[in-house]
Amino acid sequence: MRRLTEMRPGQSTALFTSDLSVNEFLLVREAGFRPLGMVLGSSIYHVGFQLGRWSKNQELETLSNAMYHARDLAMTRMEAEADVLGADGIVGVRLDIEFKEFGSDLAEFIAIGTAVKADEPGAWRNNRNKPFTSDLSGQDFWTLIQSGYAPLGMVMGSCVYHIAHQRFWQAMGNIGQNVEIPQFTEALYDARELAMSRMQAEAESLHAEGIVGVQLLSLPHRWGGHTTEFFSIGTAIRPLRADHHIAKPQLVLPLVDS
Numbered sequence: 001m002r003r004l005t006e007m008r009p010g011q012s013t014a015l016f017t018s019d020l021s022v023n024e025f026l027l028v029r030e031a032g033f034r035p036l037g038m039v040l041g042s043s044i045y046h047v048g049f050q051l052g053r054w055s056k057n058q059e060l061e062t063l064s065n066a067m068y069h070a071r072d073l074a075m076t077r078m079e080a081e082a083d084v085l086g087a088d089g090i091v092g093v094r095l096d097i098e099f100k101e102f103g104s105d106l107a108e109f110i111a112i113g114t115a116v117k118a119d120e121p122g123a124w125r126n127n128r129n130k131p132f133t134s135d136l137s138g139q140d141f142w143t144l145i146q147s148g149y150a151p152l153g154m155v156m157g158s159c160v161y162h163i164a165h166q167r168f169w170q171a172m173g174n175i176g177q178n179v180e181i182p183q184f185t186e187a188l189y190d191a192r193e194l195a196m197s198r199m200q201a202e203a204e205s206l207h208a209e210g211i212v213g214v215q216l217l218s219l220p221h222r223w224g225g226h227t228t229e230f231f232s233i234g235t236a237i238r239p240l241r242a243d244h245h246i247a248k249p250q251l252v253l254p255l256v257d258s
Contacts, residue, residue: 018114020092024138028091031145033116036085040112041077045070047105056162057187059194060227063160067229068198071095071156074111075133082131087115088124089132091141093154095233099221107221126152126206134235136213144212147246149237152206156233157198161191163228188230192216195232208236 016035018025025035047066074095082090093113100106113133118124126132134141134151144151163184196216203211214234221229 019094019112020114020138024092024141027138027142028114028116031142032119033088033091034119036082036087036115036117038112039078039081039085039087039090039115040110041074041079041081042111043070043073043077043109044100045073045107045109047107057183057190058162059191060160060162063227063229064158067160067231068156068158070107070109071111071158074109075154078111078113079130079133082115085115086117087131088118088122089134089151090115091134091136092138093133093135095135095154095156097219097221124150128153128206135233136235140213144237145240148240149209150240152203152208152236152238154233155199155202155206155208155211155236156231157195157200157202158229158231159191159194159198160227160229161187161194163187191228191230192232195230199232199234203234203236206236207238209238211236 017038018035019038020028020035028035045066047063047070078090078093090113093111096110096112098108098110100108113135115131124132130153132151133154135154136144136151141151199211199214211234214232217231217233219229219231220227
């Protein structure tokens with residue numbers, strides 16, 4: 001933590017680091033926040049094993065729990081670094097997974113972003129007294145603040161799902177035909193629904209008004225063609241005040257040749 005201690009505001013060695021682009025940095029400053037430094041959290045996690053029945057659609061709960069817990073560890077450690085800096089929040093968060101060659105079931109879960117502090121004191125932390133986290137771009141963060149909203153935290157849901165195999169006679173019967181495969185449709189729908197509902201439950205626990213910038217991803221990882229992780233992630237937000245007013249968008253025409 002020496003690096004973070006030296007970066008704290010007021011230290012003679014204080015300087016900030018940031019993975020924001022120049023435009024994002026300037027807009028975050030315009031929104032009333034100053035970068036304190038890049039913060040990160042990491043967890044190298046052994047992902048367990050669970051068999052799915054050949055002909056049954058089912059969630060693989062052991063794997064779902066592993067993928068969620070590993071990401072949560074990385075996020076928590078990133079938030080702890082932001083706490084050391086005295087940050088109000090973390091913007092531009094990226095949450096990545098990298099499977100390691102030195103272990104077929106080992107994956108590193110990494111959370112990284114830029115810790116920021118408001119120029120004016122305010123209640124920017126969430127109801128858990130943690131710095132807010134957001135995966136919004138600097139431009140979207142500025143727009144959100146200008147419109148009278150604030151991020152509460154990144155929320156996520158994970159579901160690792162085994163998609164049933166077709167029986168031989170079913171597969172043969174579909175050759176040359178345009179036909180829906182109901183068992184595949186139901187599996188993908190159920191898995192996405194589980195991931196989305198878990199993300200929404202996290203937002204409810206933060207007392208959020210809504211979730212913006214939602215991504216719903218399908219991540220095959222290394223489990224074979226019939227096992228996939230469905231991962232949902234977004235930024236939970238709240239209004240800064242009850243009487244906030246959202247300005248009408250303005251038309252801007254770029255003065256460049258297309």
